[in-house]
Amino acid sequence: MSDNFDVAVALSGGAIGPLRAWEFVRRFAAEWTGVPLRPGDGFTQSELDYVEAELGFDLPAVLRQGYALFGRRDDLTSTQDPLLPVTGLYVDDAPGGILVFRLENQDCAAWGIPLDRIEQDDPPVLVESHDGWIPFLDRMSTAWVELVLSESLLAPGTLYDACELPEALLPNLYDRYTRVPLPDHPMWVGPQDSPLRWYSAPGRLIRRDGDLDLCWIHARGRTADDLETLRRDLPASWVN
Numbered sequence: 220m221s222d223n224f225d226v227a228v229a230l231s232g233g234a235i236g237p238l239r240a241w242e243f244v245r246r247f248a249a250e251w252t253g254v255p256l257r258p259g260d261g262f263t264q265s266e267l268d269y270v271e272a273e274l275g276f277d278l279p280a281v282l283r284q285g286y287a288l289f290g291r292r293d294d295l296t297s298t299q300d301p302l303l304p305v306t307g308l309y310v311d312d313a314p315g316g317i318l319v320f321r322l323e324n325q326d327c328a329a330w331g332i333p334l335d336r337i338e339q340d341d342p343p344v345l346v347e348s349h350d351g352w353i354p355f356l357d358r359m360s361t362a363w364v365e366l367v368l369s370e371s372l373l374a375p376g377t378l379y380d381a382c383e384l385p386e387a388l389l390p391n392l393y394d395r396y397t398r399v400p401l402p403d404h405p406m407w408v409g410p411q412d413s414p415l416r417w418y419s420a421p422g423r424l425i426r427r428d429g430d431l432d433l434c435w436i437h438a439r440g441r442t443a444d445d446l447e448t449l450r451r452d453l454p455a456s457w458v459n
Contacts, residue, residue, distance in 0.1 A: 222441055224250040226368065226419040227397035235401075237281050237341060240360040244289060244367055251371065251441060252294060261287040262305045270305050274318075278308075279332060280340040281359040282320065289367075296366060299373035300324055310334065313352055317345060321366065328407035330355060330362070348407045356404050365401060368417065372424055372439045378446055382455040383433040392427070392436075395452050396420050423449045 229243055249255040267286060271277050278286075286305050289295055296302035300323045303309075311317040316334035323329065329347040336342035344362040346355040356362045373379065384392070396418035403414035406428050412435070418425040422445035428435040436453065440446030450457055 222422045222445070224441070225397070225421045226251075226417070226424055227399045228419075230364070230400050235358070235361045235364055237284060237360045240281075240363050241284070241288060243364055244295070247367060247371070248289070248292070248295060254294070256289055256292070260289045260292045262290045263287075266305055270308060274308065274310070276334075276337060278318075279337060279342050279359060281342075281363070282332065285359075285363045294371070294374065296370055298370045298375065300328070300330075300369065302366060302370075311347075313347075317352060323407065330366075332359065346405060346407050348405065349409055353405060356402060361401065365404065368399075368401075368424065369426070372426055372437055374439075377459075378441070378443065379437070379439050380446060380450065380457045380459045381435060381437050382453070382457045384427070384436045384453060384455050386432045388453050388455060391453055392418060392425070396423070396425060425449070 224246075226247070229246055233239075235243070245256050264287065267278065267283055290302065290305060300321060302321050303319065309319055311319050311329065311331060317331035318334060318337060319329045319331040321330035331345055331347070332342050333345060341358045341360050343357045344355045344359055345352045356365060397420065399417035399419055401417055403416060406412035406415050411431065412428045414430070416427045418427065422441040424439045426437045428437070436455070438446070438449050440449055
């Protein structure tokens with residue numbers, strides 16, 4: 220593992236499409252988790268073919284590619300709001316239909332692709348909020364990156380912490396952390412916790428939920444020392 224790995228730097232350089240998404244996931248797995256992607260971390264082509272036959276339509280290329288590359292890596296996909304196993308994909312009966320691929324851990328929300336965009340290689344993703352299905356991210360490739368970051372950030376253990384960040388500490392955040400180049404995207408809970416924005420420094424990762432005073436900050440260090448540095452940088456009332 221490399222304590223110099225910085226998510227914002229790794230994602231810099233333009234829009235995130237499939238090739239950049241897969242490059243990032245491979246590097247994140249190797250340098251942040253210390254466990255590189257390996258054969259067997261994804262679902263097989265025959266498993267994906269079977270699911271397409273059951274659903275009655277082809278999966279979008281980028282959805283299929285992500286499942287094939289790392290869909291079985293639970294540490295990257297299934298610690299908080301899990302990616303469904305490919306055999307668990309289903310169509311929600313919302314108007315027009317939505318192919319659901321991810322569920323909130325208490326079934327309070329879901330992420331999916333509208334069926335009227337299902338033939339696109341890299342379609343937009345919606346999230347089911349308290350206000351119904353709303354736009355989440357405009358490309359599945361970007362949603363794969365967000366999923367990996369969220370599931371890694373919120374994994375259980377002593378390297379995660381959270382706090383309500385007062386506005387007075389925002390200069391610390393902006394001065395010491397770089398904005399990760401992901402578009403603003405909504406938190407399913409509601410507008411008060413939106414948008415979600417990401418920040419990083421070497422060995423440290425932060426998600427800020429909303430832009431109000433005392434908005435929630437979720438943080439993770441690659442090591443215990445990284446997390447302690449993060450707490451010193453943002454001296455709020457941390458939960459742990």
